[in-house]
Amino acid sequence: MRLIPVFFTLAGILSAAEPALRYEQIRKIDVHSHIFEDVPAFNAMFRAAHLRTINVCVPGGDGHLEEMHRIARDLYRKHPDLYPFTATFDVRGVNEPGYAAKVIAWLDTQFTAGAVAVKIWKEFGMEVKDRDGRFLLPDDPRLDPIYAHLAKRGKPLHAHLAEPIDAWRPLDKDSPHYGYYSQNPQWHLYGRPEFHSHAAIIAARDRIMEKHPTLVVVGAHLGSLEHDLEGIAARLERYPNFHIEVAARTRNLARHPSEKVRALFLKYPDRIMYGVDQTWKPYLRPTPPTDQQRQAHVKSLEVRYRADFDYYAGSGEMTYNGRKTEALALPRAVLEKFYHGNAERIFQLAAAKP
Protein backbone atom coordinates (compact mmCIF):
# COMPACT_ATOMS: atom_id res chain seq x y z
CA MET A 1 0.00 0.00 0.00
CA ARG A 2 1.31 3.45 -0.93
CA LEU A 3 1.23 6.27 1.58
CA ILE A 4 -0.56 9.38 0.40
CA PRO A 5 1.42 12.51 1.28
CA VAL A 6 -0.44 14.88 3.56
CA PHE A 7 0.10 18.64 3.26
CA PHE A 8 -0.44 20.48 6.48
CA THR A 9 -0.83 23.92 4.96
CA LEU A 10 -4.04 25.76 5.71
CA ALA A 11 -4.72 26.15 2.01
CA GLY A 12 -4.30 22.41 1.57
CA ILE A 13 -6.71 21.57 4.37
CA LEU A 14 -9.32 24.05 3.13
CA SER A 15 -9.13 23.08 -0.49
CA ALA A 16 -9.34 19.43 0.48
CA ALA A 17 -12.40 20.10 2.64
CA GLU A 18 -14.32 22.34 0.26
CA PRO A 19 -14.96 22.21 -3.46
CA ALA A 20 -13.56 25.25 -5.28
CA LEU A 21 -16.00 28.12 -5.47
CA ARG A 22 -16.57 29.71 -8.86
CA TYR A 23 -16.66 33.47 -9.38
CA GLU A 24 -20.31 33.48 -10.45
CA GLN A 25 -21.41 31.41 -7.47
CA ILE A 26 -20.97 33.99 -4.77
CA ARG A 27 -23.13 37.08 -4.27
CA LYS A 28 -20.86 40.14 -4.27
CA ILE A 29 -21.08 43.72 -3.03
CA ASP A 30 -18.41 46.18 -4.08
CA VAL A 31 -18.80 48.63 -1.20
CA HIS A 32 -16.64 51.34 -2.76
CA SER A 33 -17.31 52.49 -6.29
CA HIS A 34 -17.97 55.77 -8.07
CA ILE A 35 -20.26 55.14 -11.03
CA PHE A 36 -22.08 58.19 -12.27
CA GLU A 37 -23.77 57.10 -15.47
CA ASP A 38 -26.49 54.57 -16.28
CA VAL A 39 -24.62 52.26 -18.68
CA PRO A 40 -26.49 49.10 -19.73
CA ALA A 41 -23.18 47.24 -20.21
CA PHE A 42 -22.19 47.92 -16.56
CA ASN A 43 -25.59 46.76 -15.34
CA ALA A 44 -25.47 43.58 -17.42
CA MET A 45 -21.97 42.72 -16.18
CA PHE A 46 -22.99 43.31 -12.55
CA ARG A 47 -26.09 41.14 -12.89
CA ALA A 48 -24.18 38.30 -14.55
CA ALA A 49 -21.62 38.43 -11.72
CA HIS A 50 -24.32 38.60 -8.97
CA LEU A 51 -22.74 41.84 -7.92
CA ARG A 52 -24.04 45.18 -6.73
CA THR A 53 -22.01 48.24 -5.86
CA ILE A 54 -22.37 50.87 -3.22
CA ASN A 55 -22.01 54.05 -5.18
CA VAL A 56 -20.00 56.52 -3.16
CA CYS A 57 -20.46 60.27 -3.63
CA VAL A 58 -17.12 62.03 -3.22
CA PRO A 59 -15.45 64.52 -2.98
CA GLY A 60 -17.41 67.10 -1.02
CA GLY A 61 -15.44 70.15 -2.08
CA ASP A 62 -15.16 70.16 -5.88
CA GLY A 63 -18.34 72.11 -6.58
CA HIS A 64 -20.23 69.11 -8.03
CA LEU A 65 -22.01 68.07 -4.83
CA GLU A 66 -25.62 68.50 -6.03
CA GLU A 67 -25.04 67.06 -9.49
CA MET A 68 -23.17 64.03 -8.15
CA HIS A 69 -25.91 63.22 -5.65
CA ARG A 70 -28.62 63.72 -8.25
CA ILE A 71 -26.96 61.15 -10.53
CA ALA A 72 -26.45 58.70 -7.64
CA ARG A 73 -30.08 59.06 -6.53
CA ASP A 74 -31.35 58.58 -10.11
CA LEU A 75 -29.25 55.43 -10.53
CA TYR A 76 -30.53 54.07 -7.24
CA ARG A 77 -34.15 54.82 -8.19
CA LYS A 78 -33.76 53.14 -11.58
CA HIS A 79 -31.75 50.13 -10.35
CA PRO A 80 -32.17 49.77 -6.59
CA ASP A 81 -30.83 46.22 -6.83
CA LEU A 82 -27.51 47.49 -8.25
CA TYR A 83 -26.73 50.97 -6.93
CA PRO A 84 -27.33 51.70 -3.26
CA PHE A 85 -25.46 54.92 -2.55
CA THR A 86 -23.41 56.72 0.07
CA ALA A 87 -23.78 60.47 0.46
CA THR A 88 -21.16 63.06 1.28
CA PHE A 89 -21.27 66.70 2.35
CA ASP A 90 -19.78 70.04 1.42
CA VAL A 91 -16.47 70.55 3.20
CA ARG A 92 -16.39 74.22 2.32
CA GLY A 93 -17.93 76.48 4.90
CA VAL A 94 -16.61 74.58 7.91
CA ASN A 95 -15.39 77.90 9.32
CA GLU A 96 -18.86 79.49 8.98
CA PRO A 97 -21.35 79.57 11.87
CA GLY A 98 -24.07 76.92 11.65
CA TYR A 99 -21.96 74.59 9.48
CA ALA A 100 -22.82 71.31 11.25
CA ALA A 101 -26.55 72.07 11.30
CA LYS A 102 -26.48 72.75 7.57
CA VAL A 103 -24.60 69.53 6.86
CA ILE A 104 -27.00 67.51 9.03
CA ALA A 105 -30.03 68.93 7.19
CA TRP A 106 -28.41 68.10 3.83
CA LEU A 107 -27.54 64.55 4.91
CA ASP A 108 -31.07 63.95 6.21
CA THR A 109 -32.47 64.74 2.77
CA GLN A 110 -30.03 62.20 1.29
CA PHE A 111 -31.07 59.56 3.85
CA THR A 112 -34.70 60.17 2.92
CA ALA A 113 -33.73 59.54 -0.70
CA GLY A 114 -32.07 56.25 0.29
CA ALA A 115 -28.43 56.99 1.20
CA VAL A 116 -27.04 54.14 3.29
CA ALA A 117 -23.94 55.86 4.70
CA VAL A 118 -21.81 59.01 4.62
CA LYS A 119 -18.37 59.33 3.07
CA ILE A 120 -15.68 61.52 4.57
CA TRP A 121 -12.57 62.06 2.50
CA LYS A 122 -8.92 62.93 3.02
CA GLU A 123 -9.82 66.58 2.46
CA PHE A 124 -10.12 66.59 6.26
CA GLY A 125 -6.56 66.37 7.53
CA MET A 126 -4.91 67.23 4.21
CA GLU A 127 -6.74 70.05 2.44
CA VAL A 128 -9.42 71.90 4.42
CA LYS A 129 -7.93 74.67 6.58
CA ASP A 130 -9.20 76.54 9.58
CA ARG A 131 -9.17 80.34 9.82
CA ASP A 132 -5.54 80.29 11.00
CA GLY A 133 -4.43 78.38 7.92
CA ARG A 134 -3.89 75.09 9.73
CA PHE A 135 -5.06 71.82 8.22
CA LEU A 136 -8.21 70.78 10.01
CA LEU A 137 -8.06 67.28 11.49
CA PRO A 138 -11.09 65.01 11.10
CA ASP A 139 -11.73 64.94 14.87
CA ASP A 140 -12.23 68.72 14.90
CA PRO A 141 -15.01 69.56 17.41
CA ARG A 142 -16.93 71.36 14.67
CA LEU A 143 -17.59 67.96 13.06
CA ASP A 144 -18.73 66.26 16.28
CA PRO A 145 -22.43 67.13 15.89
CA ILE A 146 -22.34 65.48 12.45
CA TYR A 147 -20.78 62.28 13.82
CA ALA A 148 -23.24 62.26 16.73
CA HIS A 149 -26.10 62.60 14.26
CA LEU A 150 -24.84 59.68 12.15
CA ALA A 151 -24.53 57.54 15.28
CA LYS A 152 -28.10 58.46 16.27
CA ARG A 153 -29.44 57.69 12.78
CA GLY A 154 -27.47 54.43 12.62
CA LYS A 155 -25.65 55.49 9.43
CA PRO A 156 -22.04 54.36 9.00
CA LEU A 157 -19.24 56.83 8.36
CA HIS A 158 -17.21 55.57 5.40
CA ALA A 159 -13.87 57.18 6.15
CA HIS A 160 -11.06 57.64 3.68
CA LEU A 161 -8.76 59.61 5.95
CA ALA A 162 -5.02 60.01 5.43
CA GLU A 163 -3.37 58.22 2.54
CA PRO A 164 -1.10 55.22 2.07
CA ILE A 165 2.11 55.70 4.04
CA ASP A 166 3.93 56.06 0.72
CA ALA A 167 2.48 59.56 0.39
CA TRP A 168 4.89 60.61 3.17
CA ARG A 169 7.87 58.76 1.69
CA PRO A 170 10.09 59.58 -1.29
CA LEU A 171 8.59 58.59 -4.66
CA ASP A 172 9.43 54.94 -5.23
CA LYS A 173 8.94 53.26 -8.61
CA ASP A 174 8.40 49.93 -6.84
CA SER A 175 5.50 51.25 -4.75
CA PRO A 176 1.99 50.20 -5.81
CA HIS A 177 1.09 53.87 -5.37
CA TYR A 178 3.82 55.28 -7.62
CA GLY A 179 1.42 55.90 -10.50
CA TYR A 180 -0.98 57.87 -8.32
CA TYR A 181 1.59 60.07 -6.59
CA SER A 182 3.64 60.74 -9.69
CA GLN A 183 0.41 61.91 -11.41
CA ASN A 184 -1.17 63.61 -8.37
CA PRO A 185 1.74 65.47 -6.76
CA GLN A 186 -0.68 67.59 -4.70
CA TRP A 187 -1.27 64.53 -2.50
CA HIS A 188 2.40 63.54 -2.26
CA LEU A 189 3.59 65.02 1.02
CA TYR A 190 7.19 63.91 1.30
CA GLY A 191 9.37 66.85 2.32
CA ARG A 192 6.35 69.08 3.04
CA PRO A 193 6.40 69.67 6.80
CA GLU A 194 3.38 71.99 6.72
CA PHE A 195 1.23 68.86 6.42
CA HIS A 196 0.18 66.63 9.31
CA SER A 197 1.99 63.30 9.56
CA HIS A 198 0.30 60.04 8.64
CA ALA A 199 0.27 59.06 12.32
CA ALA A 200 -1.37 62.35 13.36
CA ILE A 201 -4.26 61.92 10.92
CA ILE A 202 -4.76 58.25 11.85
CA ALA A 203 -4.75 59.22 15.54
CA ALA A 204 -7.41 61.85 14.82
CA ARG A 205 -9.51 59.21 13.02
CA ASP A 206 -9.15 56.95 16.06
CA ARG A 207 -10.23 59.77 18.39
CA ILE A 208 -13.51 60.07 16.43
CA MET A 209 -14.25 56.49 17.48
CA GLU A 210 -13.26 57.22 21.07
CA LYS A 211 -15.57 60.23 21.20
CA HIS A 212 -18.41 58.44 19.38
CA PRO A 213 -18.26 54.77 20.38
CA THR A 214 -21.67 53.95 18.88
CA LEU A 215 -20.76 55.41 15.48
CA VAL A 216 -20.09 52.68 12.92
CA VAL A 217 -16.91 53.54 11.03
CA VAL A 218 -15.77 51.83 7.83
CA GLY A 219 -12.11 52.53 7.19
CA ALA A 220 -11.69 52.81 3.42
CA HIS A 221 -8.56 51.32 1.84
CA LEU A 222 -7.69 49.14 4.85
CA GLY A 223 -8.14 52.20 7.05
CA SER A 224 -5.00 53.73 5.43
CA LEU A 225 -2.95 51.12 7.30
CA GLU A 226 -2.14 48.98 4.26
CA HIS A 227 1.50 48.71 5.40
CA ASP A 228 0.69 47.56 8.95
CA LEU A 229 -1.48 44.46 9.46
CA GLU A 230 -0.76 44.54 13.21
CA GLY A 231 -1.95 48.14 13.35
CA ILE A 232 -5.19 47.12 11.61
CA ALA A 233 -5.73 44.25 14.07
CA ALA A 234 -5.02 46.51 17.05
CA ARG A 235 -7.76 48.91 15.96
CA LEU A 236 -10.25 46.16 15.20
CA GLU A 237 -9.63 44.97 18.77
CA ARG A 238 -9.86 48.42 20.34
CA TYR A 239 -12.90 49.74 18.43
CA PRO A 240 -15.76 47.24 18.16
CA ASN A 241 -17.58 49.47 15.63
CA PHE A 242 -14.58 49.81 13.32
CA HIS A 243 -14.50 47.87 10.05
CA ILE A 244 -12.32 48.02 7.00
CA GLU A 245 -12.71 47.52 3.28
CA VAL A 246 -10.01 46.54 0.80
CA ALA A 247 -10.79 48.93 -2.07
CA ALA A 248 -7.72 49.63 -4.22
CA ARG A 249 -5.56 47.86 -1.63
CA THR A 250 -5.80 44.20 -2.63
CA ARG A 251 -2.50 44.86 -4.37
CA ASN A 252 -1.03 45.87 -0.99
CA LEU A 253 -2.42 42.78 0.73
CA ALA A 254 -0.88 40.61 -1.99
CA ARG A 255 2.58 41.94 -1.03
CA HIS A 256 2.25 40.79 2.58
CA PRO A 257 2.95 37.17 3.50
CA SER A 258 -0.29 35.35 2.61
CA GLU A 259 -0.35 33.47 5.93
CA LYS A 260 -0.52 36.78 7.79
CA VAL A 261 -3.27 38.19 5.57
CA ARG A 262 -5.23 34.96 5.84
CA ALA A 263 -4.88 35.02 9.64
CA LEU A 264 -6.33 38.56 9.72
CA PHE A 265 -9.38 37.45 7.74
CA LEU A 266 -9.85 34.34 9.87
CA LYS A 267 -9.58 36.32 13.12
CA TYR A 268 -11.91 39.15 12.01
CA PRO A 269 -14.30 37.58 9.49
CA ASP A 270 -17.11 40.01 10.44
CA ARG A 271 -15.05 43.17 10.02
CA ILE A 272 -13.62 43.19 6.48
CA MET A 273 -15.51 44.03 3.29
CA TYR A 274 -14.82 43.81 -0.42
CA GLY A 275 -14.39 46.85 -2.65
CA VAL A 276 -12.48 48.01 -5.73
CA ASP A 277 -12.72 51.84 -5.97
CA GLN A 278 -13.45 52.21 -9.65
CA THR A 279 -14.33 55.63 -10.98
CA TRP A 280 -16.65 56.47 -13.86
CA LYS A 281 -17.56 60.14 -13.80
CA PRO A 282 -18.57 61.39 -17.25
CA TYR A 283 -19.97 64.58 -15.67
CA LEU A 284 -16.38 65.75 -15.15
CA ARG A 285 -15.49 65.37 -18.85
CA PRO A 286 -15.86 68.12 -21.43
CA THR A 287 -17.41 65.60 -23.87
CA PRO A 288 -19.36 62.41 -23.13
CA PRO A 289 -17.48 59.09 -23.28
CA THR A 290 -17.85 56.91 -26.36
CA ASP A 291 -19.50 53.50 -26.24
CA GLN A 292 -16.10 52.01 -26.95
CA GLN A 293 -14.71 53.67 -23.81
CA ARG A 294 -17.66 52.42 -21.78
CA GLN A 295 -17.13 48.87 -23.03
CA ALA A 296 -13.41 49.06 -22.29
CA HIS A 297 -14.12 50.24 -18.74
CA VAL A 298 -16.60 47.41 -18.14
CA LYS A 299 -14.09 44.90 -19.48
CA SER A 300 -11.23 46.13 -17.29
CA LEU A 301 -13.51 46.20 -14.27
CA GLU A 302 -14.58 42.62 -14.81
CA VAL A 303 -10.93 41.59 -15.17
CA ARG A 304 -10.25 43.27 -11.81
CA TYR A 305 -13.20 41.56 -10.11
CA ARG A 306 -12.08 38.17 -11.37
CA ALA A 307 -8.42 38.70 -10.43
CA ASP A 308 -9.48 39.73 -6.92
CA PHE A 309 -11.68 36.67 -6.62
CA ASP A 310 -8.75 34.44 -7.65
CA TYR A 311 -6.66 36.02 -4.86
CA TYR A 312 -9.25 35.74 -2.08
CA ALA A 313 -10.96 32.47 -3.03
CA GLY A 314 -8.34 30.63 -5.08
CA SER A 315 -5.44 28.60 -3.78
CA GLY A 316 -1.77 28.10 -4.60
CA GLU A 317 0.71 30.37 -6.34
CA MET A 318 -0.67 33.08 -8.55
CA THR A 319 0.28 36.39 -10.15
CA TYR A 320 -1.56 39.43 -8.84
CA ASN A 321 -0.91 42.83 -10.36
CA GLY A 322 2.23 41.52 -12.01
CA ARG A 323 3.75 39.99 -8.87
CA LYS A 324 3.87 36.46 -7.61
CA THR A 325 1.91 35.70 -4.46
CA GLU A 326 -0.06 32.90 -2.84
CA ALA A 327 -3.84 33.01 -3.08
CA LEU A 328 -5.60 33.26 0.29
CA ALA A 329 -7.91 30.25 -0.11
CA LEU A 330 -10.39 31.73 2.37
CA PRO A 331 -13.05 29.32 3.58
CA ARG A 332 -16.46 29.74 2.01
CA ALA A 333 -18.05 31.00 5.24
CA VAL A 334 -15.46 33.79 5.45
CA LEU A 335 -15.84 34.64 1.75
CA GLU A 336 -19.63 34.93 2.13
CA LYS A 337 -19.14 37.51 4.90
CA PHE A 338 -16.36 39.38 3.12
CA TYR A 339 -18.17 39.50 -0.22
CA HIS A 340 -21.68 40.36 0.97
CA GLY A 341 -22.76 39.39 4.49
CA ASN A 342 -20.86 42.11 6.33
CA ALA A 343 -21.90 44.83 3.87
CA GLU A 344 -25.56 43.78 4.07
CA ARG A 345 -25.43 43.99 7.86
CA ILE A 346 -23.29 47.13 8.24
CA PHE A 347 -24.98 49.18 5.50
CA GLN A 348 -28.40 47.62 6.26
CA LEU A 349 -28.80 46.84 2.60
CA ALA A 350 -31.64 44.39 2.95
CA ALA A 351 -33.70 47.17 4.51
CA ALA A 352 -32.61 49.59 1.79
CA LYS A 353 -33.88 47.30 -0.98
CA PRO A 354 -37.38 48.04 -2.30
Ligand SMILES: [Zn+2]
Ligand atom coordinates in the same frame (compact mmCIF):
# COMPACT_ATOMS: atom_id res chain seq x y z
ZN1 LIG B 1 -12.84 56.01 -3.88
